[in-house]
Amino acid sequence: MADGEETLVVSAEPSERTDRGQGTIDTQLGWLQRQFCRVVETGPMPKHIGFIMDGNRRFAREQGVEVAEGHRLGYGKLEEALRWCCELGVKAVTVYAFSIQNFQRSCEEVGALMALCEEKLRHMCGEDSVIQQQGVRVRVVGDLSLVSQPLRQQMHAVMRDTQGNSRHVLTICFSYTSRNEIAAAVQKLGTACLEQKLLPGDIREELLERCLYTCPPGCPPVDLIVRTSGEKRLSDFLLWQSSKCCVVFTQVLWPELSLYRFLCVLVQFQRHQPALSSLLRRSTPPHEEPFPSPRASTAVYLLLFALLTAVFLAIGARVHAGWSFEGIGFLLGAWLSLVGYLLLQHSRAASPSLKGDGGARELSATKYRQFHSAATGDAGAQRVRDFVAELNIDKRL
Amino acid sequence: MMRGVVSFLLWAVRLSLLRGMHTVYLLHMVLSSWYTHAQLLLSCRVASLRRPPSHLGLVIGEGEVRDTHDVLQLAKLINWCIGMGMRRITVCDMNGELAATPRSVHNALRSLNVALLPLEAKLADLSSPDSPLAITIHGEGDVFVLRLITLQTGRDDIVCAARRLCAKVANGELPPNAIDEAVVEQQLLVNSGFPDPELVLQFCPRLLLGGLLPWHCSVTQYSHIGRLCNASQRKLYQALREFEGVVQRHGR
Numbered sequence: 001m002a003d004g005e006e007t008l009v010v011s012a013e014p015s016e017r018t019d020r021g022q023g024t025i026d027t028q029l030g031w032l033q034r035q036f037c038r039v040v041e042t043g044p045m046p047k048h049i050g051f052i053m054d055g056n057r058r059f060a061r062e063q064g065v066e067v068a069e070g071h072r073l074g075y076g077k078l079e080e081a082l083r084w085c086c087e088l089g090v091k092a093v094t095v096y097a098f099s100i101q102n103f104q105r106s107c108e109e110v111g112a113l114m115a116l117c118e119e120k121l122r123h124m125c126g127e128d129s130v131i132q133q134q135g136v137r138v139r140v141v142g143d144l145s146l147v148s149q150p151l152r153q154q155m156h157a158v159m160r161d162t163q164g165n166s167r168h169v170l171t172i173c174f175s176y177t178s179r180n181e182i183a184a185a186v187q188k189l190g191t192a193c194l195e196q197k198l199l200p201g202d203i204r205e206e207l208l209e210r211c212l213y214t215c216p217p218g219c220p221p222v223d224l225i226v227r228t229s230g231e232k233r234l235s236d237f238l239l240w241q242s243s244k245c246c247v248v249f250t251q252v253l254w255p256e257l258s259l260y261r262f263l264c265v266l267v268q269f270q271r272h273q274p275a276l277s278s279l280l281r282r283s284t285p286p287h288e289e290p291f292p293s294p295r296a297s298t299a300v301y302l303l304l305f306a307l308l309t310a311v312f313l314a315i316g317a318r319v320h321a322g323w324s325f326e327g328i329g330f331l332l333g334a335w336l337s338l339v340g341y342l343l344l345q346h347s348r349a350a351s352p353s354l355k356g357d358g359g360a361r362e363l364s365a366t367k368y369r370q371f372h373s374a375a376t377g378d379a380g381a382q383r384v385r386d387f388v389a390e391l392n393i394d395k396r397l
Numbered sequence: 398m399m400r401g402v403v404s405f406l407l408w409a410v411r412l413s414l415l416r417g418m419h420t421v422y423l424l425h426m427v428l429s430s431w432y433t434h435a436q437l438l439l440s441c442r443v444a445s446l447r448r449p450p451s452h453l454g455l456v457i458g459e460g461e462v463r464d465t466h467d468v469l470q471l472a473k474l475i476n477w478c479i480g481m482g483m484r485r486i487t488v489c490d491m492n493g494e495l496a497a498t499p500r501s502v503h504n505a506l507r508s509l510n511v512a513l514l515p516l517e518a519k520l521a522d523l524s525s526p527d528s529p530l531a532i533t534i535h536g537e538g539d540v541f542v543l544r545l546i547t548l549q550t551g552r553d554d555i556v557c558a559a560r561r562l563c564a565k566v567a568n569g570e571l572p573p574n575a576i577d578e579a580v581v582e583q584q585l586l587v588n589s590g591f592p593d594p595e596l597v598l599q600f601c602p603r604l605l606l607g608g609l610l611p612w613h614c615s616v617t618q619y620s621h622i623g624r625l626c627n628a629s630q631r632k633l634y635q636a637l638r639e640f641e642g643v644v645q646r647h648g649r
Binding site for chain 1: 558577
């Protein structure tokens with residue numbers, strides 16, 4: 001088995017490695033779209049989202065265009081989805097671009113996909129691309145030995161070129177399956193054991209997870225997986241992570257996904273967040289705190305937005321529809337009650353999880369340390385720390 | 398006079414026609430409803446599924462099994478599955494209570510004792526910590542195996558497999574480059590001897606998959622059918638029929 005993510009030694013000048021996304025964010029969203037984003041943002045937000053971008057071919061067939069054109073539209077949608085995620089403050093996005101099993105498709109389609117990938121990776125390096133504008137660090141992971149040499153070089157070029165970006169992380173799973181990824185992680189641990197950097201008894205769930213190449217250092221764990229096209233299966237994507245995150249199967253085809261549909265998915269996630277928190281509380285490995293409380297500023301922003309909308313509604317109803325003052329009063333009352341209810345729900349959803357998760361995570365971290373020290377001793381804990389530090393350097397390209 | 402009689406007759410004919418149509422329509426509604434219901438029941442009873450899943454997973458969410466009544470409901474569900482021809486079922490309990498008390502499920506299954514006849518139920522060896530908890534029911538040339546696992550079982554199984562493989566590598570029995578998917582899969586114990594689950598029924602929040610054997614659920618179909626207390630034979634049948642209609646392309 002080949003290395004999943006190949007390690008590169010980068011000798012770029014410091015000036016070339018500065019974060020290009022430190023300026024103001026322009027996600028090219030309309031005013032109304034940004035307001036909807038602000039409203040959804042008041043609830044607990046996922047920090048890491050995985051997308052299974054399914055439905056490009058079906059979309060192309062429905063539209064009566066070539067399959068390659070469907071994939072091209074799918075890439076356009078990926079750029080758009082990346083913009084939405086940047087606007088919503090999602091730190092990391094992982095996308096399933098090409099499975100190892102996709103090599104079984106016709107030579108024409110595979111060739112077209114590879115050519116498209118090469119073209120788009122080249123485009124990502126350009127200054128005008130959404131990747132550079134938003135300060136996104138790109139990682140391409142998978143069994144890259146299966147792809148052609150020019151494409152591999154292009155992948156390395158884009159990883160090297162975006163290495164200095166730190167605002168967001170885009171992980172492109174190419175020539176990937178989750179089983180292959182887990183086997184590669186075990187292989188990595190096996191090599192460490194052979195070199196006596198680790199002992200087999202040192203291996204724990206968290207350590208195995210750190211060796212997966214979809215878990216880059218400094219990146220939060222996956223909170224939400226979205227699969228488009230209505231298929232209700234994972235198709236060998238993020239199997240390990242799927243047991244401790246939310247998964248949404250949505251009916252729309254990938255190129256049809258709109259911001260509003262995506263926001264609906266996020267609201268579904270927010271509804272299920274207490275259940276996910278409860279699940280995480282019982283899990284052993286200590287994670288970073290995944291769901292911060294809604295920011296006070298966004299809550300105030302939402303209230304102001306609601307009041308402004310209410311005033312517009314009242315003026316509109318009076319001037320255009322000739323409503324009586326009683327009717328307008330009733331409308332405003334209903335509107336403000338709805339907003340108040342939503343705010344209450346969001347604060348309820350976020351507050352207990354914050355307290356509970358923080359405590360549980362602290363507790364589980366302590367338990368983990370105690371358990372680890374008891375099982376492997378201080379020397380074992382030191383071995384694991386050294387290995388993880390080395391692993392982080394490797395993964396940092 | 399004559400005109401009045403004619404109009405009365407016409408009115409009577411129209412009325413009787415309308416009544417007749419209404420009665421026929423009502424009869425049709427009632428009969429079709431009975432027919433659908435009967436067809437469903439009949440098809441459930443004779444297990445007319447063309448392709449029942451060779452391995453079924455059930456994910457039981459937090460708070461779904463609280464008392465013996467809930468355990469009995471789960472046993473009923475398993476009973477229906479046996480009746481529909483399924484012989485391998487893995488139950489993933491997110492709370493871990495069922496796996497801790499497998500005898501409660503076993504007793505509930507025995508108390509039903511309907512579809513299991515003439516199968517004889519007995520508990521598998523539960524003393525070995527390496528083997529997953531399992532209830533094996535043997536019949537005449539027919540074996541039904543039920544496994545009870547927790548949310549953590551699948552991940553723990555992968556970690557244990559990694560430890561065993563790393564021990565082999567450290568002892569020089571296996572080169573690290575030889576570790577691939579097939580080698581890892583051979584080391585996994587929980588699902589050994591079983592095919593990968595083809596269908597998982599979720600009795601938990603819709604967005605949680607429940608962590609049932611992550612390695613083995615790479616192409617598994619998921620179906621959410623509500624709460625366990627509201628589970629019915631009809632819902633189960635509908636989920637299975639939906640599964641029958643799924644066509645997997647496996648990346649092609």
